[in-house]
Amino acid sequence: MTADTITTADIRINARWLIPIEPSGIVLEHQAIIIQGTRIAAVLPVAAADRGFRTRETIDLPHHVVMPGLINMHGHAAMSLFRGMADDLPLMTWLNDHIWPAESRFVSEQFIADGSQLAMAEMLRTGTTTFSDMYFFPEIVAQLAHDTGMRAQICFPLLDFPTVWGSGPDEYLSKGEALIEAWKDDDYIMPAIGPHAPYTVSDGPLIKALALSEKTGARIQIHLHETEFEVADAVEKMGKRPTERLAELGVLGPRTQCVHMTQISDTDITLLAETGAHVIHCPESNLKLASGLCPADKLMKRGINVAVGTDGAASNNDLDLFGEIHTAAMVAKVVANDAAAFSAHEALQGATLNGAKALGRDHELGSLVAGKLADIIAVDLSDPFTQPVYDPASHLVYSNRSRAVTHSWINGAPQVQDGKLTRIDVPDLMLRVEDWARQIRQQQAD
Template structure:
């Protein structure tokens, strides 16, 4: 159906259309129409061709799906990609990443690193990402200029960070940025207490009060490693998630990132509070942090989204590849080949991410009235043949190099693999220059 008789701005005619909602559906030979940045029509090709449209795009051999949502990352850390590989988490952080951040991170670093990450994500089919890094105003400016969609979380720790001298200062900046951008159509500001071991009860309480008042989301690393949980229990007698529950932080606005350690009590807390879990399988694998029991969470009714984490620990921002890893890992952890099938994996990388951010009424699925955030994957290549189930082919046999076109709010940010609003050569040159500076002074 179409919402009015006005001409469509754009009519897309893919071979397959995967709306994600309703679940498990693949529409063949259907069209999707866009008007004023929103989806105005979904229906059979014959009906679509009868509609007036300013532009018609045939997408033969392509699968049109909601844009992928990268539910956790540290965009500017793309400039630290490969700086300190093959190390355990705390060694990686304390001996390498934190010293490098202290030396190099300023507004220019965040601007250049965020732009690099945005371009990489657009080319990989990502229309929306969650970011948690220093100088969030700079990052939000990058998102605004790029045309992409994002949730930007202000990191809050008990000690000074680049751009904020204290937790109170960081919280003040976050409140101010939230106010400045609360009406922005594509940017949502969140609060980002770093982790249970870096933020005190007093500061968590302040964050909870402010987030409740503003109805804002909270994005936090939780239960990333067994060591984190064990240390908390030894020091306080309480698991970190239980502490967050006691302090009143858990709930539908809370995004618990990593969650590789989940006891029965933890699971009950997640279910009861309706907290979302953000799964980052490749970062967890690379840092040997553990395995999030995705199938167990899913069957219990927990909303699980997927994120890449930062390129410093992944080492890419390839959410399609991340989702494939998540599906494979879920089967191994559950001991079941039916765990996290391809259709549910795609849902985890789209609608579940939107739900975690409280944006499921706007993005995450292809439905009339929602924002036209979409990606076209080219499945016509040799490695994708033959095609029995295009969603299985997308998850298990397709790389991000098959991303052909991408739209956010109906505007093309990638056209035939080419960035429309960013200069790829300039971004590459800038990243190389940063690498030379950092490696030349890394000792």
């Protein structure tokens, strides 16, 4: 290649290993990623990059694996302020006796802003570049994520009863439609519809949510088949399983993200496969609340897209997606009675490309391919707890505990450099977090 064919670009990342996710199941060595503006211009061997590109910045990562940023497909970001507040309790006791009373006492615009920033700091430090949030005051979270430069699906809440954010379904839907309109063309924010669960949302609002989805293209995310009680109660009261009810209403479809799915039959699986609905697997929350186990491997074998989420830090108790896929892989093997189930590469895909598919953005997110958006992370494998390195993919799932994430870029802009956040003032954030903790402790003592 002659000098006059050299291309100029913004950033070059030289990586010891690279896991592109597409093609699946491969690890490349001594690769360079070229970033131009917000997108990946090229992924090629270091020697070829030497011949073909000149960049204004070069980042050498000689002990790192570079991969797409992680996509956390389900959570309640601001609930990070309730982390560890009510542990070791069954789901309905946890909700009815602790979480919902605390929410009624503390949730406000400032609570949402501070709790969500705490969540984003944790997620960025542990490799997440895109997250899905379902909680109150979604307009606050949308603006905060946008200002931070973090990608987010923001699901506005929809329930049959009043909350701090609205008087009932009609107000939720009206505010939600305004949210969708406000952010419909944004590159970072993906507004979506968040009916809480079949047992908290009646048919009328679900039908209206579906109409809004069809009108705007917004995704629908719903907690579904989370516990055995939920399913049994639905059968007793309605004569049908929740998936059957949603399918009859037309709510199950390729824009629908079904969260949890721990209690599912072959009929449920067939409905998911036929409608093209996505499953969001949150194993650690399900384990901690004794909700059940999602048969992730069985779902994938039926062609159902399975992405991964952490759920909120009040029921997990962290937002570490590397830890989540570690648990997902381990649990899947036991559920399937197959040590090969949910392999390391499948787990990594569940936290990247499969999340992008659920968002409808797999054409530009979820893998390191030229032309896609430059959402990239780097993980240092030089520490003793990840040595020796035979298979970087294996280490990322089974050995790494995410503190080894050293760099992160979203839209080509640095979010984490040498393990430090670039866009969040952590000392100031910690002062606000401690003030909330003091208030919550006082309320618990009263």
